[in-house]
Amino acid sequence: MSDVVLEARDITRTFMISSGFMRGKRPLHAVNGVNLKLQRGEVLALVGESGCGKTTLAKMLLGLLPPTNGTLELDGQPLGSLSHLEIARIVQPIFQDPYSSLNPRKSIGSIITLPLQVQGDKDPSTWRQRAEEIMELVGLPRRVYNNFPSQLSGGQRQRVAIARALINRPRVVICDEPTSALDVSVQSQILNLLQDLRQELGLTYLMISHNLAVVEHMATRIAVMYLGRIVEEGDAETVFNNPQHPYTEALLGSVLTPDPSLGVPDTHLGAAYPNPLDMPTGCSFHPRCAKMMPQCKQQAPRPIPTESGHVECNLYEDDQGKMRMTS
Amino acid sequence: MTDVTKSSGASQGGSILSSGLDDILEPSPGSLMRKRIFGHTGLVIGGGVLLIILLMAILAPVISPGDPYDQDLSRKLIPPVWHESAKVTWDHPLGTDLLGRDYMTRIFYGARISLLIGFAAMMISGLIGTTLGVLAGYFGGKVDMVVNFIITTRLSLPVVLVALAVVSLIGSSLTVVIWVLGLLIWDRFAVVMRSATQQVRGLDFVAAAQSLGCSTRHIILSEIMPNVANHLIVIATIEMAHAILLEAALSFLGLGVQPPDPSWGLMIAEAKGMLFFDAWLITIPGVALFALVLSINLLGDGMRDVTAPENRN
Numbered sequence: 001m002s003d004v005v006l007e008a009r010d011i012t013r014t015f016m017i018s019s020g021f022m023r024g025k026r027p028l029h030a031v032n033g034v035n036l037k038l039q040r041g042e043v044l045a046l047v048g049e050s051g052c053g054k055t056t057l058a059k060m061l062l063g064l065l066p067p068t069n070g071t072l073e074l075d076g077q078p079l080g081s082l083s084h085l086e087i088a089r090i091v092q093p094i095f096q097d098p099y100s101s102l103n104p105r106k107s108i109g110s111i112i113t114l115p116l117q118v119q120g121d122k123d124p125s126t127w128r129q130r131a132e133e134i135m136e137l138v139g140l141p142r143r144v145y146n147n148f149p150s151q152l153s154g155g156q157r158q159r160v161a162i163a164r165a166l167i168n169r170p171r172v173v174i175c176d177e178p179t180s181a182l183d184v185s186v187q188s189q190i191l192n193l194l195q196d197l198r199q200e201l202g203l204t205y206l207m208i209s210h211n212l213a214v215v216e217h218m219a220t221r222i223a224v225m226y227l228g229r230i231v232e233e234g235d236a237e238t239v240f241n242n243p244q245h246p247y248t249e250a251l252l253g254s255v256l257t258p259d260p261s262l263g264v265p266d267t268h269l270g271a272a273y274p275n276p277l278d279m280p281t282g283c284s285f286h287p288r289c290a291k292m293m294p295q296c297k298q299q300a301p302r303p304i305p306t307e308s309g310h311v312e313c314n315l316y317e318d319d320q321g322k323m324r325m326t327s
Numbered sequence: 328m329t330d331v332t333k334s335s336g337a338s339q340g341g342s343i344l345s346s347g348l349d350d351i352l353e354p355s356p357g358s359l360m361r362k363r364i365f366g367h368t369g370l371v372i373g374g375g376v377l378l379i380i381l382l383m384a385i386l387a388p389v390i391s392p393g394d395p396y397d398q399d400l401s402r403k404l405i406p407p408v409w410h411e412s413a414k415v416t417w418d419h420p421l422g423t424d425l426l427g428r429d430y431m432t433r434i435f436y437g438a439r440i441s442l443l444i445g446f447a448a449m450m451i452s453g454l455i456g457t458t459l460g461v462l463a464g465y466f467g468g469k470v471d472m473v474v475n476f477i478i479t480t481r482l483s484l485p486v487v488l489v490a491l492a493v494v495s496l497i498g499s500s501l502t503v504v505i506w507v508l509g510l511l512i513w514d515r516f517a518v519v520m521r522s523a524t525q526q527v528r529g530l531d532f533v534a535a536a537q538s539l540g541c542s543t544r545h546i547i548l549s550e551i552m553p554n555v556a557n558h559l560i561v562i563a564t565i566e567m568a569h570a571i572l573l574e575a576a577l578s579f580l581g582l583g584v585q586p587p588d589p590s591w592g593l594m595i596a597e598a599k600g601m602l603f604f605d606a607w608l609i610t611i612p613g614v615a616l617f618a619l620v621l622s623i624n625l626l627g628d629g630m631r632d633v634t635a636p637e638n639r640n
Contacts, residue, residue, distance in 0.1 A: 062538045088540035101531035105553035118539050164535070 004076070005171050005204050006038035006061065006091070011070030013056050017277060028277050030056040032228035033070070035303075038172060043198070043205040045215040045236070047251065048225035049273065054208045057225070058174050061206065063087040075171070085119060092165035096177040098157035102149040108160055109145040115168045134163045137200070138193060155186035159193070166197065174206045179214060191217060212255050216240060221309070224248045227276060227284045234309030244311040246291045283314060291315060363633045370629025376622035380615075384438040392418065393429035395436040395589045403427040407607055421611055425597065430608075433589035434615055440590045441571050441619060444505055448570035449563055451509025456516020457559065463517070464524025465547055474517065481514045487576060494582040504583050508570045519562050523555040557634040564627025568620040575616055591616045 010033050016025040031053045038044055046054050059065040060072065063079055072079040074090050082090075095101040102111055112134065113127045121127065132142055138159045149157055158178065165173055178194065179187040191214060197203060209215050215222060219236040224247060232245040243249045250269050257265075269288050274280055280287050286296040296314050303310040304317065364370060383390070405414045407422040407430070415422075421431040463474035490507050497503060527533065528551065536550050575592030577583030584590035586597070591612040598608030 059534075064534065064537055084537075084540040086540075088538060091538070093535065093538050095531040095535065097531060101535050103532045103536075103550055103554070114536070114541075115539050118541050118545070161535070164539075 003040045004037050005040050005074070006036070006206070007073045008034055008036040008057075008061065009071045009073075010035060011057075011060060011067040011072060013053075013060060013065065014068045026277055029228050029279070030276070031060065031067075034225075034228070034230055036223065036230065038204055038206060040171070040204055041198075041202065042220045043207055043218050044221045044223060045207045045209055045219035046223050046225055047209060047212065047215055050210075051273065051276065052225045053228040054225055055176060058093070058176055058206070058208055061172075061174060062091055062093055088115070088170075089119065089168055090170055091172045091174060092168070092170040094158075094161055094165050094173060094175045094178045097181040098154055098161050099149075099181070101161050102157055104149055107146050107148055108140075108152070111149070111160060112163050112167060115164060119168060130167060131163075134167045137197070138163045138166070153186075154182050155189060158182060158186075158190050162190075162193065162197070166201065166203075169201060170203075172204045172206065174208070176208045177210065178207070180209070180211060187214075194218070212252065223309075224251065227274065227279065229284070229312065231285065231313065232306075232309070232311045234306055234311075238306075238308045242307075244306055244316065245313050246289050246315070247285050250288075250290070283312075360633070364629075367629045367632060369625045370633060373622045373625025373627075373629055376618055377626055380438050380619050380622065381442065383435050384442050387432075387435040387439060391429070391432040391435050392420065393432045395428060395432045396587050397428060399423075399427035401427065404601075404605055406605065407611070410607070422607065424594070424608060425601070430611060433594060434591070434611060437589040437591045437594060437612065438615070438619070440501070440584055440588065441574065441616070444501070444508065444574045444584075445567040445571040445623075447505045448508035448512065448574075449567040451506065452511075452513035452566055452570075453516055453559070453563055455510070456513030456562075457520050459513070460517040460520025461524045461547060461551065461555070464521040465528055465543075465551065467525070471521075474521065478514055478517050478521075481511075484511070486511050486573065490573065490577060491580065491582055494577065499577075499582050499585055501584060501588075504574055504577060508573055512566055512569055512573070515566060516559075516562050519558050520555060523558045524551055527551050527554045557631055560634065561627045561631045564623050564630070568623045568627075571616070571620060571623075 011031060012029065012033055013031040015028045015030055017028045018025050034053075034057060036044075036057075046057070048054055056065065060067050063082070063084060066080075074082060074087065079087065106114075109128070109131055112131045116127050116130065117124075128145075131145065135142060135145070140156060140159050140163065144152060144156065149160070152160065175194065179190050182190060194205070195218065198205060205218070207215070207218055216236070221234065222236050222239045223230045223233040224239070224245065225231070226247050232239065232243070232248045234244075239248060240252065243252055253265055254269070255265070274284065274287060282298045283289070283296040283301050286292050289296065293314060299314060299317075301312040301314045301317065303312050306316075402419070402423055403425055404427075405416060405419050405423045406412045408415050408417060408420050410422075419429050419431070421429075421434065424430055424433065459474045459477065463471040489511060493507050494503060533546060533550055536546050541550070574583050574590065575595070578590045578592030579596040581596065584593050586593060594612040595609050595616075598605070598612075601608050
């Protein structure tokens with residue numbers, strides 16, 4: 001078994017968007033040629049603005065949405081050859097909003113044991129015991145077993161969602177903003193819980209987040225997404241200390257400081273987010289880029305290897321690339 | 328709740344303590360429900376009246392003073408007991424009709440027909456409408472387009488006219504009335520279930536169930552249906568009342584239940600000639616119809632208030 005638990009090769013997802021009555025449909029490239037490798041035990045943080053395709057990518061990795069192009073491999077096997085149940089045993093999601101991720105009409109016990117039931121677990125008599133084990137692991141008191149989600153606090157609900165995701169011991173957990181719907185005081189508890197569980201159960205996380213503080217706390221690797229492409233990827237430390245792509249620099253520069261006298265940071269990103277239906281030519285980031293060069297308007301950057309990953313930016317293009325452009 | 332502060336792994340002492348608190352912390356869901364039901368005036372009144380009518384219908388052979396078909400022309404048009412008339416007799420507490428049949432007995436037996444038609448038509452229409460609505464809401468896209476077309480087609484048909492036409496074409500009987508109404512009044516079920524399903528479908532717990540590998544059947548039946556059931560109950564009661572009124576209308580027009588069966592609508596029709604002289608012949612079945620429809624609607628409203636999650640506390 002290889003150390004790569006999840007690999008995406010050049011995956012693309014295109015939605016056809018209707019542009020009005022009798023006007024036909026236009027393609028929207030939500031995810032546009034993404035390469036991603038998830039090593040066992042690492043925490044890969046996927047950061048980027050709203051609408052850049054993070055959630056679409058997560059849905060494809062969960063097998064909920066087939067990619068338009070490209071291949072996805074789970075544990076060395078192509079995703080298409082696995083059944084939904086097999087995928088579910090390997091990858092599980094934790095959603096952003098614990099108020100909508102738990103069925104309000106089901107008891108906590110039946111929510112947590114649902115994965116066992118769906119997988120056709122042989123021995124229903126052990127379900128209660130297994131549920132109580134996992135509840136203890138995520139820090140839920142046993143007495144909530146028969147309660148309903150409406151009787152629990154936000155933090156407790158998120159623990160229920162974590163317990164449901166982990167009861168079948170998946171290898172990869174995709175966390176879609178796992179703390180952004182929670183109170184600040186509860187956020188760190190959930191993050192610490194996720195860290196503890198990763199060590200205890202040997203999990204691999206793909207963490208989607210806006211919150212760079214969360215990312216810095218959790219991630220071992222970072223992938224920065226912009227308009228459906230991963231523009232920079234590398235070790236967390238390297239990316240935080242030495243960002244290569246101008247967009248990464250702007251994102252890191254946009255973190256608010258607790259000192260009000262410093263004001264709101266200027267990111268040079270401007271207010272306009274480009275329309276994904278009508279992508280800019282060349283490098284898709286060039287209209288907002290602080291370091292835009294003339295060739296960026298025509299030439300789409302290629303992935304260039306860096307210290308620990310890759311970056312897609314014409315700044316780092318060598319002569320060969322420029323030659324290609326002029327020829 | 329104090330357990331939130333533990334980052335992971337409840338200590339053993341903590342769990343022993345908390346399991347001892349079970350009975351104190353949470354009143355059982357059953358007792359909460361009972362409290363809500365009996366605290367709701369409309370629900371209690373509607374449920375009570377409906378229960379009385381239901382008992383009337385079920386126990387009709389036992390509690391009726393006579394036989395609903397027994398004619399006696401020598402005792403025709405006896406007024407009910409509260410009238411100041413020489414003919415009044417306790418043998419016929421609600422009097423007799425044009426053919427001398429005991430009116431109270433016919434009201435009791437008429438409740439059977441109204442409830443039967445209302446319930447059966449509601450079940451048929453509920454099955455059709457819910458299936459169409461949930462499928463459209465869940466799958467969206469082309470399925471939604473087709474279902475929407477069917478709903479629009481149905482909405483463009485005037486119910487009473489179509490029912491009249493069908494009944495006059497293929498003849499009238501209890502079964503025909505039930506099927507005609509059932510096949511005509513499913514539109515509200517479909518419209519409401521469609522939008523309710525669309526709403527629930529977008530929630531994360533459906534995506535969570537999908538990523539657990541649940542089958543579509545399981546997701547629809549045990550994730551979505553319980554969350555749209557409160558709408559279903561309300562629509563079911565509205566449509567049951569609707570079907571009862573439509574049956575009365577059809578019977579009044581002579582195309583519903585046929586004489587000598589005792590339908591309330593038919594009783595009103597038979598008595599319409601006596602409106603100015605013996606108004607009670609119309610008042611009594613009219614009041615019965617009113618009470619039944621009102622009680623069903625009150626019950627539906629109450630059920631919605633009691634079961635809606637936003638009302639839970």
